[in-house]
């Protein structure tokens with residue numbers, strides 16, 4: 001099994017939102033009350049029940065409006081911050097490149113929610129579980145395409161082997177750059193290379209995406225420095241106590257002490273006078 | 275209304291027969307509320323920190339109960355002890371703060387001789403006041419650890435209401451404070467319970483009094499000062 005990829009070619013996207021409907025349908029996620037955010041956008045952010053949605057950016061340049069549309073979902077990073085942050089080893093990465101939350105292990109601490117650079121996982125405070133796009137792993141492992149890809153009419157979503165699709169994406173990019181010089185791939189290198197990879201028509205910040213997403217420095221410091229060093233410090237303190245007890249035993253301090261303190265004031269001159 | 279615990283805002287008779295009053299009732303209450311809630315917080319916190327400790331949470335009723343207990347004991351840890359500084363036993367609590375923030379040369383000398391003492395030898399250092407250098411460091415770790423673990427804990431508790439950048443930093447701060455305080459607590463408990471010379475101090479945290487011998491041997495500067503003060507107050 002090799003690494004898979006979903007290419008989201010925003011140059012072909014028509015903003016029909018069928019992908020978000022298909023996602024709800026397949027994953028049995030109930031519809032939620034929506035609200036108009038901007039001209040076409042009806043969903044502001046991920047929720048525990050909305051794992052993918054469309055963002056619409058209206059970009060004005062030279063009296064001309066460009067409608068930038070993007071399907072948002074989990075990127076399924078090769079180097080996932082959520083997995084590093086997880087307190088309960090509930091998040092794993094599969095050989096296919098899928099990042100999955102095991103809800104039997106998840107305790108709802110919210111560490112993944114706070115550390116994802118894209119703000120993808122969401123916490124259900126009642127169920128005490130974190131939820132996000134599964135990449136339709138249950139379909140993919142049964143030789144089906146993810147529900148969103150399967151339903152996409154204009155062919156903006158494609159599913160396949162990562163190597164093959166990436167080559168294709170680069171070819172397509174060269175084509176798109178003729179009309180959109182700032183077009184670029186997003187996810188080839190970001191976060192170690194993402195499984196859901198974009199062909200964007202403009203730079204990521206125009207879409208509200210981080211230009212240089214990384215594992216937060218605080219997370220690296222927390223898990224790779226403070227944890228091991230702190231563990232050593234506590235272990236060192238415990239070891240010092242064990243050595244201390246033995247040293248005192250060997251020196252016979254536990255016997256002599258009782259006689260000294262209490263009966264014979266002349267001998268209790270520890271603590272400076274000697 | 276203030277619960278004035280053995281203070282009544284006057285200097286009490288400190289030296290009684292062969293004993294010396296070391297800690298007021300209020301100080302002892304704060305110490306034990308802080309100590310017990312610390313261990314409850316540590317135990318329940320470790321259940322979240324690692325799947326290694328998570329199975330142990332079944333004795334509390336599972337990880338979700340542990341997380342609730344963590345928050346409840348945090349209230350004791352912070353609010354009860356915090357209130358002691360204002361309405362419980364303010365005078366003696368603030369005096370402790372004043373003592374431990376006054377770190378002197380004599381304290382450094384104690385600290386450098388301390389490793390020898392810790393392992394059962396005898397180091398040379400000047401006469402110590404009420405708190406020696408080591409005790410001051412332990413107190414300072416407790417004070418700063420408590421402040422940082424509390425602030426970060428509040429941010430983690432109500433994470434959705436704080437900026438994400440702050441929440442991300444709260445995690446390492448919480449863990450760092452926890453490791454520091456736990457390491458200090460291990461040494462502290464050894465000195466209080468197991469160390470042949472210093473365990474005589476334990477009674478001071480139980481009934482308030484330590485023996486005159488202990489006071490003279492470990493804190494002679496303190497003992498002599500109390501003797502002087504007592505002489506003066508009896509004369510007047």
Ligand code: HEM
Nearest residue numbers: 315316319320322323341348351423424427428430431452
């Ligand atoms: C004083 C107020 C404190 C507050 C408000 C507080 C709050 C929290 C919160 C909200 C969490 C996140 C986990 C969860 O959602 O259940 C947490 C984790 C934790 N707390 Fe506290 N806590 C406090 C004090 C302490 C103390 C004194 C200790 C131990 C000495 C401690 C040890 C831990 C540990 C080990 C974790 C797990 C951190 C990790 O996963 O790396 N906490 N605390």
